[in-house]
Amino acid sequence: MPNFSMPFGAELLDDGGGVRFRLWAPDVQALRLQLEGAGRGRLLPMHALDEGWHEITVQEAGAGTRYRFMLPDGMSVPDPASRFNPEDVHGPSEVVDPGGYRWNDSGWRGRPWHEAVLYELHVGTFTEAGTYAAAMARLPELVALGITAVELMPLADFPGTRGWGYDGVLPFAPDARYGRPEELKRFVDEAHRLGLMVFLDVVYNHFGPEGNYLHAYCKAFFNAAHQTPWGAAINFDGAHSGNVRQFFIANALYWIEEYHFDGLRLDAVHAIADDSPTHIAVDIARALRAGPGRFRPVHVVLENDANAARLLARGEDGTPGGAVAQWNDDFHHAAHVLATGQRDGYYADYAADPVNTLGRCLAEGFAYQGDPSPFREGEPRGEPSAQLPSPAFVSFLQNHDQIGNRAFGERLSDLAPAARLDALYACLLLSPHVPMLFMGEELAATAPFLYFCDFGPELAAAVSKGRREEFGRFDAFQSEAARAGIPDPNAEATFTVCRPNWAEREIEPHSRRLALIQHLLELRRQWITPRLAGMAAGGKHRVEGGLLQVVWWLGEGATLRLAANFGEAPQPRPPLAGHIVFELHAEDAQLLPDGVIVSVEGVDV
Template identity: 60%
Template sequence: MTRPTSHAMPFGAQLQPDGSVRFRLWAPSAPAVSVELGEGERLEMAAAGEGWFELTTDHATAGTEYRFVLPDGLKVPDPASRFQPRDTSGPSVVMDPGAYRWRNEGWTGRPWNEAVLYELHVGTFTPDGTFLAAIDKLDHLVDVGVTAIELLPLADFAGTRNWGYDGVLPYAPDSAYGTPDDLKALIDAAHERGLMVFLDVVYNHFGPEGNYLNAYAGKFFTERHHTPWGAAINYDGESSRPVRDFFIHNTLYWLEEFRFDGLRFDAVHAIIDDSDKHFLEELAERVRSGPGRDRHVHLVLENDDNIAHLLERGADGTPVHYTAQWNDDYHHAAHTLVTDEASGYYSEYAKSPIDQILRSLTDGFIYQGDPSAYRDGEPRGEPSAHLPPLAFVNFLQNHDQIGNRAFGDRLAAMADHRRLRALMAVTLLAPTVPMLYMGEEWGEVRPFAFFCDFHGDLADAVREGRRREFARFPEFADEKNRERIPDPNSPATFERSKLDWEARSRDPHSAWLDFTRRLLRARASELAPRLAGVGSKSGVVWRRDAAFAVEWTLGDGSRWTLVANLGGAPAADVAVPEGRLVAESEPGLSEGLSKGGLEGWSALWFLDSRA
């Protein structure tokens, strides 16, 4: 199969077969636009109707720096820039997407039933914090049992440090991590090792610094809808077609030009669209009829509204639109159990977390149209019990749930380890898709804090806003305690968030790593091959207070059973399921179970392949 090396975009700087460059910009708020090449040559662009301006010239070629110039003299980067070596306000660079020579032309991805996700932030994943440095750690991930890495957003952001959710140039991998070809080299190296690569993308807002769209394309946003970041992106109003195309092409660009295996779409509940066909549905259809025809492409949502219909399966069991959704419900219930925390949104899960975990394991979402007290009684979610477990991504930690804590503390630094091992065994071996956050495999205790690189009034606003955010928590009622919260703009906050790779060889981290490896090897050998074609058939077999058994029918008809006790007191008179033991969260649990007892904070998995 011949794979494309570039994605043809109807805007931006597109290298032509004869070596010239076509520049195209949608600027409906500007009466005229010119393009400045290099150090000052300025060429007028022709008006092409409906707000478009274009120019094809042989005065530019691959490597040429350029900016668009508005009538008032303001120089702006290309919103579809492929590379910004001098940050968001600097010049864009014409790139030759075909210059990188891919080594793994035969790669067509991996099926979703084999997915074990590993979320990572490129800048803090390694000491150097670059795409190329990340390659050196891929063998470690393969050894652990990870099958897919998921990169936090890469869209060019202001400064040198950011989680990535403040990006303003969605087509340009941030130069703090390396060049676009360096990113391709990372993806190529991952594919060489059998690892899929996912990218987190943000289509609900732009960051607060470096976004110039309002200067020439005011119709990109609309006051008819609002999000937590202000006026919403215009997906459904007048002149919304170029806006929708801008993000649809962004998805296709990452999948085709960079050969990502999938995307995770950030906070899609903040993508507001009253069109007859929602943007998310159109986007998925373009992917399924495009790059998704010839290889495995997986689309994953983050959606606080729990909209199950976006996860529907067709008659053949394959996703109609989206492959899966991050299951925050599962996380919140599990986190409450592990930590006993009950503030904020955890208050909705603290009263009966085991009941809710059982509902999540068997039905997917916990909130399926139920009223949410945290949301002032508003109903949340849609019925999801008919969906297969592979429609949900379960996790105990992610960037949000760690980094949005005041000090960025991780579970291994704050939770009882026996509790944590029990929930790890549940999470990594459930028929849902598991996700680890970088370092979680060895019980990393270094924090992952919220950090950015803003200056002046914006930096002050971010710092003070974060401290005000925590003022409602009793432990931060005192102003002196709030001052202890790390300054997001300090380089030290970023440096302290980098992984401690040396910890892997020290106790207790080496034992954690071995534990994770054993669970994921059991998943790879016993569960993943049987997940192909898995349906929604599951249920609670028995329940004894905090102890229970849950059974799933797998794709090959075998039965997969979890026996767990997620409370501190031992349970008696518990039944041993049919089949053989596959894994246990503590050594020797099966011996006690055979005598009818189940210790507190324990989990065991059984496979009955005779069904």
């Protein structure tokens, strides 16, 4: 695959032609390029071009050259399209040779979406070292577990030495805390050698609050007509939005072409303000399909609280017109209510009949398909989704948000009975949805996953105060003393405590959970995955006395059936046709509480 040609930022020219530097800065008349390192302090006037572009080619610059752009008022800013910022977001950018890493994955042709079993991880806490290299060493364990795709939480350069990544400000620069760009490429290379896809979580709905200098020279990057929780929205639909849209389309292409990622997860698409005829998420998906997607499968996955099924629509041949799938928060919320009995906040929308709601999610994807949401004071939420194939939904029992948004970052295994979780894992991993696990979940890790960051002093104090005030609306945190016990996001200890203790896999009850997850994923690989490609739509469900039954029609004429007893009393064992793939707490005549039976019909045994 050829190296990605960057329309923004610094681009190495062929045949030793130096480096072309470009910046879109329509709010300033003149810019200077500030070269650092061997040429520290050297300032070169840039050429002002049409429509606010500034450009200069420097013959003697090359890979490793560090640079900034100097504004007329003397402020020096990093390149918003920097490929690498080794001294963090306020420091100089570094020219990177995209061809400097020698890839070994020329035989990699990707994997079809229906084979995905996702594993979400945060590079900084996945291992003690918190680097790409250390994470790479653990990849064989994920393969042995049955994982087929790793999803990295955002890598775009963020301020400080620790953070979730959702406050990134340099979308093209993988954060230096985890290693150099070449080490990230080596991680992807090794994953491909092992047969793993690699996805990257990207944030196109806002920039972080520290280190974003675009307001100083490019106000057109934002559109004040749309206000978001982070201020004026990124300008995807106003005047001069063409350059902004191209910036993010280029970013998506860059990660796929230059780093060989297999797909992207677009964060909080519901928070992207875009009234254009074609939503930016669809434009990105189409650009990837028309570009690197011609040579191997490339997948776009959404997070979208609005449940906009139209962004997942399939054509007559079953090919997605936009994204291939969406994170299914509805599944999580219904399962969480069933697992824990918690009904506050948004869980109130799932409290009335959680078994039926879970069944609707399993069969049709979304629970809210235009239905009124009590949590939103009756406002309709979502669009019909039953027409979509089940792999259009990424379902999970845990993820970074659903753990980390809790005051103490407790995992579900700390909140729910093991028997109930076993049943829910069977429903998740043996359904036709694409399943996702969060790092450490496979062994019921005891380490929490808290919200952590490393902002400058003034912002750090505001974030810590806001974090504690956020929980003040909950009964358990009404007192100031209770709120004071919430871990400080900026404390280093809040970060380090989030590292899973992988030695737990050798002891009970962690080893038992690990064995169950591995067994369920092996059954999925054997019985379900090969028959998902031909699936055209969702399934059907019914509930009687706490007994949930779901049926799906897979490809190749196969039928998948699931029965799960979420009631308090035994239920008569349902007569499931076909080959019994899995049984949990099932007897000859009864299905006990938290019992599950899964069968496949129409296949050779």
